[in-house]
Amino acid sequence: MKGQVKIPTDTIKRLFRYYRALLESRETKVVSSEELAKLTGSSAAQIRKDLTYFGEFGTPGKGYNVEELGHQIKGILGIDREWTVALVGIGNLGRALVPYQGLKSEGFRITHLFDSDPKKIGMACAGLKINDINDIKLVLHNTGTKIAILTVPSDPAQQVTNILIDAGIQAILNFAPSRISVPPEIRVLNIDITNELARLSYYITKNINSLAEETTEQDQGTSGGDYY
Amino acid sequence: MKGQVKIPTDTIKRLFRYYRALLESRETKVVSSEELAKLTGSSAAQIRKDLTYFGEFGTPGKGYNVEELGHQIKGILGIDREWTVALVGIGNLGRALVPYQGLKSEGFRITHLFDSDPKKIGMACAGLKINDINDIKLVLHNTGTKIAILTVPSDPAQQVTNILIDAGIQAILNFAPSRISVPPEIRVLNIDITNELARLSYYITKNINSLAEETTEQDQGTSGGDYY
DNA sequence: AAGTGTGAATGCTTTCACAGCT
DNA sequence: AGCTGTGAAAGCATTCACACTT
Numbered sequence: 306m307k308g309q310v311k312i313p314t315d316t317i318k319r320l321f322r323y324y325r326a327l328l329e330s331r332e333t334k335v336v337s338s339e340e341l342a343k344l345t346g347s348s349a350a351q352i353r354k355d356l357t358y359f360g361e362f363g364t365p366g367k368g369y370n371v372e373e374l375g376h377q378i379k380g381i382l383g384i385d386r387e388w389t390v391a392l393v394g395i396g397n398l399g400r401a402l403v404p405y406q407g408l409k410s411e412g413f414r415i416t417h418l419f420d421s422d423p424k425k426i427g428m429a430c431a432g433l434k435i436n437d438i439n440d441i442k443l444v445l446h447n448t449g450t451k452i453a454i455l456t457v458p459s460d461p462a463q464q465v466t467n468i469l470i471d472a473g474i475q476a477i478l479n480f481a482p483s484r485i486s487v488p489p490e491i492r493v494l495n496i497d498i499t500n501e502l503a504r505l506s507y508y509i510t511k512n513i514n515s516l517a518e519e520t521t522e523q524d525q526g527t528s529g530g531d532y533y
Numbered sequence: 534m535k536g537q538v539k540i541p542t543d544t545i546k547r548l549f550r551y552y553r554a555l556l557e558s559r560e561t562k563v564v565s566s567e568e569l570a571k572l573t574g575s576s577a578a579q580i581r582k583d584l585t586y587f588g589e590f591g592t593p594g595k596g597y598n599v600e601e602l603g604h605q606i607k608g609i610l611g612i613d614r615e616w617t618v619a620l621v622g623i624g625n626l627g628r629a630l631v632p633y634q635g636l637k638s639e640g641f642r643i644t645h646l647f648d649s650d651p652k653k654i655g656m657a658c659a660g661l662k663i664n665d666i667n668d669i670k671l672v673l674h675n676t677g678t679k680i681a682i683l684t685v686p687s688d689p690a691q692q693v694t695n696i697l698i699d700a701g702i703q704a705i706l707n708f709a710p711s712r713i714s715v716p717p718e719i720r721v722l723n724i725d726i727t728n729e730l731a732r733l734s735y736y737i738t739k740n741i742n743s744l745a746e747e748t749t750e751q752d753q754g755t756s757g758g759d760y761y
Numbered sequence: 762a763a764g765t766g767t768g769a770a771t772g773c774t775t776t777c778a779c780a781g782c783t
Numbered sequence: 784a785g786c787t788g789t790g791a792a793a794g795c796a797t798t799c800a801c802a803c804t805t
């Protein structure tokens with residue numbers, strides 16, 4: 306049926322941006338690809354192409370029904386349901402994510418906390434009990450939790466990953482600045498803050514150097530978190 | 534001199550990963566592109582190609598000198614110096630980043646905190662005073678701070694961005710889940726946690742659907758944070 | 762008229778494969 | 784013999800431009 310043509314990774318990244326723009330456009334009934342382009346920073350052609358990977362959602366001469374397209378994208382991304390999320394590693398960053406509203410509002414609810422530090426295990430964070438990482442299989446049993454956010458230090462990241470996979474986790478959002486290896490059916494996306502700062506450093510540095518030579522064009526590329 | 538050929542965005546993203554792998558390989562003197570490939574998940578050809586955008590760092594028949602290549606990449610990325618970083622928006626996430634060691638160890642030092650909440654202004658966070666965002670021009674004056682991390686909510690993100698630019702900030706790492714528009718000489722990278730979770734949701738959902746049809750291949754693409 | 766859907770063309774990026782250096 | 788550096792080829796993604804629909 307659908308899955309014949311290969312869908313570009315970047316299309317998926319943009320889909321959620323389109324969705325956000327649609328939420329902002331809810332006071333109007335219909336949007337054109339041109340209008341969506343302005344709101345999202347993509348091109349109109351890009352948006353139409355991206356959408357046709359999944360179906361025909363527009364009306365020629367009119368545009369896209371805001372409500373309907375939003376509904377469709379939710380379905381495509383699988384965010385038309387609530388996902389429970391396990392958060393592993395209750396350090397500074399982990400604690401900051403627990404109460405993060407941006408996740409809840411799109412249906413990602415952090416429901417289980419894990420750590421390996423005996424001092425933390427048993428304590429509560431934002432109303433949730435911190436469990437022993439070694440009990441994860443037991444705790445997640447029958448909860449249907451498939452997504453984990455990994456906010457542990459680099460060193461134990463791989464070992465913890467193995468435990469997660471054993472517990473049935475299928476997708477990991479990894480904040481640790483190290484590669485974790487997983488079997489091919491497990492999805493990993495990495496958020497590497499230091500890497501992003503290094504890229505900013507590069508671009509600033511390059512600008513300084515190139516100003517001395519000539520005016521180098523700024524590239525306005527788009528890309529996103531990485532699979533390993 | 535250098536800036537003739539267009540350098541792929543993804544090359545820059547990988548550069549920092551190579552650098553990390555080199556740090557891990559410091560007990561050995563020389564690495565081949567093949568070995569680096571294994572450590573970073575890229576291909577050997579990719580690594581060689583990426584590096585030749587910037588020079589010839591290897592010795593045919595031998596490989597790359599670990600120490601030397603690490604030094605070169607630091608220079609390319611501009612991380613052979615210390616960057617001072619302004620952190621704007623001292624909420625949960627902001628507070629979590631202040632003490633983050635991963636930044637400090639690569640030379641990114643958060644030196645100035647800003648918020649707009651009168652209750653927070655004047656207080657301290659991890660030993661740093663929280664300043665009024667409206668004083669930013671004054672506070673950053675002559676500090677040479679060019680990078681800002683933006684951890685404010687969506688609504689004020691654009692307005693705060695304008696203030697940052699006025700204060701001379703040249704690069705922004707934006708955690709707010711909204712597009713911020715900036716003049717072309719300003720660099721923005723976005724980290725959008727909810728978007729990443731949505732992508733994980735998509736891949737899990739797709740796997741479930743495609744298992745019913747046929748075994749769809751897993752794509753192992755690589756990409757990273759986005760410019761808008 | 763206005764705006765979608767889409768093959769074809771263009772433009773990038775990655776991979777291949779091998780000449781050439783050590 | 785081993786491994787880099789690199790043109791050429793292959794593989795992807797984006798943009799164009801227009802037929803077609805409302």
